[in-house]
Amino acid sequence: MDLELSSPVKVEIDRLNEEAYCTLINAVGWEQRSRKDARQLLANALVTVVATSAGIVVGMGRASGDGRSYAHVSDIAVDPAFQGQQIGAALVQTLLDELDRLSGSCITVTLNATAENAGFYERFGFVMSETPNFLVRPGRSAAL
Numbered sequence: 001m002d003l004e005l006s007s008p009v010k011v012e013i014d015r016l017n018e019e020a021y022c023t024l025i026n027a028v029g030w031e032q033r034s035r036k037d038a039r040q041l042l043a044n045a046l047v048t049v050v051a052t053s054a055g056i057v058v059g060m061g062r063a064s065g066d067g068r069s070y071a072h073v074s075d076i077a078v079d080p081a082f083q084g085q086q087i088g089a090a091l092v093q094t095l096l097d098e099l100d101r102l103s104g105s106c107i108t109v110t111l112n113a114t115a116e117n118a119g120f121y122e123r124f125g126f127v128m129s130e131t132p133n134f135l136v137r138p139g140r141s142a143a144l
């Protein structure tokens with residue numbers, strides 16, 4: 001995919017910190033997470049990505065998993081003031097490229113998307129799962 005970011009926007013791997021994480025969760029209106037939760041999520045991430053514009057954090061994402069056979073992508077978020085500038089696409093593509101690099105391209109990647117965002121992920125090869133024998137046990141309280 002050919003992604004054209006406006007020049008000041010930079011996407012980096014494994015530079016997302018808990019402060020930026022909590023700021024972006026707030027910016028997109030998701031339920032706030034504690035610093036402790038944020039620290040744990042980031043410490044256990046396989047890969048994180050962060051987008052900055054002139055030093056300001058404008059987007060993020062993370063993937064967890066074993067780095068070889070499976071990964072789960074979460075928390076893809078772009079500050080509303082910066083949406084529609086290919087930043088979300090650059091974050092997802094960078095995460096997927098890094099997961100492919102780590103796994104020799106043999107990794108299966110999953111994610112949860114709302115119906116209105118499914119089309120965004122389909123651009124990267126994701127399809128709504130109809131996989132037989134694929135079972136899910138959702139968390140009993142709010143998902144992170």
Ligand SMILES: CC(C)(COP(=O)(O)OP(=O)(O)OC[C@H]1O[C@@H](n2cnc3c(N)ncnc32)[C@H](O)[C@@H]1OP(=O)(O)O)[C@@H](O)C(=O)NCCC(=O)NCCS
Nearest residue numbers: 076077078083084085086087088089113114116117119120
């Ligand atoms: C979803 C989100 C990450 C997209 O980021 P973004 O930077 O605004 O999107 P981009 O500019 O990179 O979009 C890239 C392309 O995908 C398209 N696109 C963006 N959002 C889309 C959606 N919800 N459904 C279908 N296509 C979408 C864009 O139109 C663009 O198409 P183009 O290349 O033909 O112009 C962003 O809107 C966001 O952070 N939303 C709030 C948090 C959220 O819901 N995250 C997803 C959790 S499932």
